Amino acid sequence: MPRPGPATIAAVGRRYRIPLPALAGVSLALVTGALVLVFFVVPNDLNQGFSQRIFYFHVSIAFTAYACFAAGAWKALVHLWKRDPNADLESYVAIHQGVIFGVLVLVTGSIWAKISWGHWWLWSENQLVLFLVLFLFYAAYFMLRFSVDPGPQRANLCAVYALFGVVLIPVSFLAIRLAQKFIHPVVFTRHGANFGGWMLVAYFVSQAALLSLAYTLYRLELSGKRLDARLRELRRAYA
Amino acid sequence: MTTAEKYVTAAYCAVFAIVLLYVLIIALKLQRLEREVETLARAAARERDEDEDREPVQVA
Numbered sequence: 001m002p003r004p005g006p007a008t009i010a011a012v013g014r015r016y017r018i019p020l021p022a023l024a025g026v027s028l029a030l031v032t033g034a035l036v037l038v039f040f041v042v043p044n045d046l047n048q049g050f051s052q053r054i055f056y057f058h059v060s061i062a063f064t065a066y067a068c069f070a071a072g073a074w075k076a077l078v079h080l081w082k083r084d085p086n087a088d089l090e091s092y093v094a095i096h097q098g099v100i101f102g103v104l105v106l107v108t109g110s111i112w113a114k115i116s117w118g119h120w121w122l123w124s125e126n127q128l129v130l131f132l133v134l135f136l137f138y139a140a141y142f143m144l145r146f147s148v149d150p151g152p153q154r155a156n157l158c159a160v161y162a163l164f165g166v167v168l169i170p171v172s173f174l175a176i177r178l179a180q181k182f183i184h185p186v187v188f189t190r191h192g193a194n195f196g197g198w199m200l201v202a203y204f205v206s207q208a209a210l211l212s213l214a215y216t217l218y219r220l221e222l223s224g225k226r227l228d229a230r231l232r233e234l235r236r237a238y239a
Numbered sequence: 240m241t242t243a244e245k246y247v248t249a250a251y252c253a254v255f256a257i258v259l260l261y262v263l264i265i266a267l268k269l270q271r272l273e274r275e276v277e278t279l280a281r282a283a284a285r286e287r288d289e290d291e292d293r294e295p296v297q298v299a
Contacts, residue, residue, distance in 0.1 A: 035251075047243055051243040055249045061254070100259055100261055104254055111250040213258070226271050234279050238286075 020219050027216045030209035037202040045199075051115040058108040060210040062102050062131070066169050067188040068098030068214060069138060073166035076159035077190050088155035091162055091227070092145065093222045095138055097214055130172040139166050 045052035075091035078084050105212045109128065112121045122128060144161055146152040195203075240248075 049243055051247055052240065053247050057251065057254055100257070102240055107253045107257070111246050111253070115246045193245045209255070217258075217261065217265075220262075224265055224268050224272065228270075231272060231275050235275075238282055239277065 012046050016219065020083060020164040020216070020223065022123070022214045023212070023219060025028075027209065027212040028161040030205065030212050034158065034202065034206040037198065037205055041201045042198045048116060051112065053127065054112040056110055056111055058105065059106060060203070060206040062105045063207060064214045065098050065101035065105055066173065067211065068101055069134070069169055070166060071218075072098060072138075073162050075183050076162035078154060079159045080163075088159065089225055090222065093218055093225060095141055095162060099135065099138050099142075100217075101210075101214060102131075105131065106135065110113040127172070134165070134168040134172045136205070137168060141165070179236075 034056065038053050039168050042053070042056075043051055072091045072094035075094055076153060079087035104236045109131075113122065113128075141158065141161055145154065145158050148157060
């Protein structure tokens with residue numbers, strides 16, 4: 001039986017067109033650009049003043065978290081549909097990213113709530129509670145994953161769970177629009193964004209920066225996980 | 240520095256700190272994997288040396 005080839009970062013990362021260092025460089029440039037725009041270019045908001053500047057990263061991080069959960073669900077579907085052996089790991093890493101960005105949403109949201117509403121958290125706000133439900137649902141994904149032995153059964157269970165969670169994404173996003181009474185601001189309506197000029201530019205650059213950062217971290221973690229898996233194979237082969 | 244400025248700074252610092260912590264954890268994990276690769280590479284090299292040192296024997 002031939003022994004598995006050498007496990008290197010290059011070997012586990014060669015499936016992608018954009019190299020990881022280039023991706024990291026782009027992310028760094030975009031995040032720097034976004035911070036410059038947020039702190040030195042955009043004007044103060046008429047209603048909220050300086051504190052509105054949290055918006056640019058808070059909303060971008062929230063959309064990035066949704067994107068990560070959606071990507072995790074998509075990979076879960078690919079796993080169930082095509083039985084792609086890589087899809088389970090990719091789904092897991094995407095959901096892990098989503099949970100990390102979910103923590104960031106909750107932290108930045110709480111700080112913004114404290115400035116704007118005088119409270120760290122309001123249980124009466126559907127948008128907040130539904131995001132928390134979505135976050136806890138995906139946090140419980142890890143409890144499921146680590147309570148089942150590795151193998152096809154675990155991959156299938158996790159894939160089904162990840163697919164169920166994706167239903168909560170539109171519910172969480174639309175909650176604020178469906179609510180009759182709310183104090184959470186709505187910035188994107190059917191008629192477009194409620195702001196323009198440099199504010200819109202800063203938002204789009206921040207969104208691009210956060211998506212790029214999430215993708216870079218996803219690739220980095222995936223490389224590590226694949227390298228770990230290859231090493232386990234090698235250890236078994238040499239044992 | 241106004242209260243709003245303090246909170247905005249805290250929010251951005253929190254984002255930076257959490258991302259930094261995550262990158263640090265990944266970096267530590269990659270360091271551990273690198274050490275394991277080195278251990279396996281040494282084991283493979285030792286095995287190869289032993290194979291080379293072994294004298295061929297006529298079996299038939």
